Amino acid sequence: MWTCWRSSLADLRDADFDLSVIGFDAGELAELLDPPQPGPPGGGAGSLAEQFMVPPFSTLNARDTAWQDRKKAWLALGIQSELGRDAPAFSSASDQQKADRGAPAQHRTSIFDPVLCELAYRWFCPADGLVLDPFAGGSVRGLVAARLGRQYIGMDLRAEQVQANRAQLDLLHAGDPAPAWHVGDSRKIGQHLADVEADFVFSCPPYANLERYSDDPADLSTMDYPAFVAAYREVISGAVGQIKPDRFACFVVGDVREKRGTGCYRNFVADTIEAFLDAGMQLYNEAILLTALGSLPIRAAKQFSASRKLGKAHQNVLVFVKGDWKRAVAACGDVEVSDELFPEPAT
Template sequence: MTRSIQTQEWVQQKIAEGDIEGGMSAGQTGTSIFDPVLCELAYRWFCPPGGVILDPFSGGSVRGIVASKLGRSYLGIDLSARQIAANQEQAAKICGAPEPRWINADSRDIDSLAEGLAADFIFSCPPYADLEIYSDDPRDLSNMAYPEFVAAYREIIAKSCAILKDDRFACFVVGEVRDKRGAYYGFVPDTIAAFQAAGLAFHNEAILITAAGSLPIRAAKQFEATRKLGKTHQNVLVFCKGDPKKATAAIGAVEFGEIDGGGDTEYGEEL
């Protein structure tokens, strides 16, 4: 039997009740919530039932809470003691077993922090370089110049992937970021390269469309002045450690939803 929690309605209800709030990017305002539907789909599609999820950038509570509600174990690591305390408080109100677990620490120490852990899925939404400064902690990646940021980011990804079991998937949700001159850093390809350097294959990419809000108005002014296009999406990057057929077999049947086989290539990808 599968466990469906109707994430969109459920999370919105919990936000209204004050049980779930945003991550550090919201400045604790409750306005920034990781997409719960994407979270549920990622767990159901890429993590075995009862599996262990590792999240090296666990700023908000949604990924841990949804994991618990779907019967997956979850370990998240984040530098903000305030955010970890908020996550734990929220989870205590609405989660049963398995309870999500958060550690207040530097993810560059994830190899020792998660010693003995064998993860079935890596799932995270990392800081987008210096797009938002989360704290004045010198260990905070958002405080670093981009070359230093990428070096630390690659280290965390490599150590996280070493904890991932063979024949398993990993997924990062990222977006592109501009430098002070207005040019893209190349954060998306840098993320792909980091996982490939860690020995994983680039398996899937999806685009998550986010709410436009006032973007059309802002983008029109920006385009007139700089020819920069407005952006209202994030990249959902999926990687595989080992054999994708064995990784798929470990997950089992898709828990819900229909998949339209658009092609006849080896892994069902469209031609």
């Protein structure tokens, strides 16, 4: 895409078109038309993708071919983040009733993207940092952290989920810091993990009751929305209390609709931001993750015709800072990009 756009700009320049009218100054145009060549790691040379893995824009495109290829490389290592959540997720009372009658329930368990994990760790966590995850459903965030040399500590309410995560420790290489998964209620994370001082908090929380993970009344996915938000705020407050000064946190969230009544969005993204602000962090970055479309094009026409609801094809990536952002950036160091994580294909 960048090569095509650069070529178009060059054609306009060669045709004596006044490129200043498109909003770039002379220095910016020079960099776009004659970009620096790749140099040593950390030297700042090369394309944005060469320097940072993907361009550090507020739109992250998981549909891009390079993104999808890297995702396949991660999954080829054997990561199965769906394990531990492969029982039917009852997304509504009607699903539960269908299951009671012997009919299959709708399965909506989502799988976290390993490429987004890699980006978050490379961009916002020190190279030897400790990652704290208060919603450790799925193994991917822990396994990616380990392969990147970060220590990972996660907590999940369900023992079967933690057991499934631990069963994948054999995917690690010698020298990788083994992730530590703990069973517990993350509303009390400060009590369970009192000695933890995290360099980065990274998680993907339950999207209210969009997916239901268990029948445990302490499971946030079983709660009505007001109770969910109250418990969610407790988790965030506790996790923020475990972060060192001058460090980042990142939550990946998406808004959810009321299942009954108005069918309108609940403003979950804003509730997440408010919870972090009240816990003592500041909103530092926000990005839109363009997710793979999957079967959405098939479902969108019927959904839109019946309800005028747009097909949801993105998530919100929220990055917060605790303390001084300059010191937080300095603690992260240079962004290092490497393909040495993945074995060479057999010939």
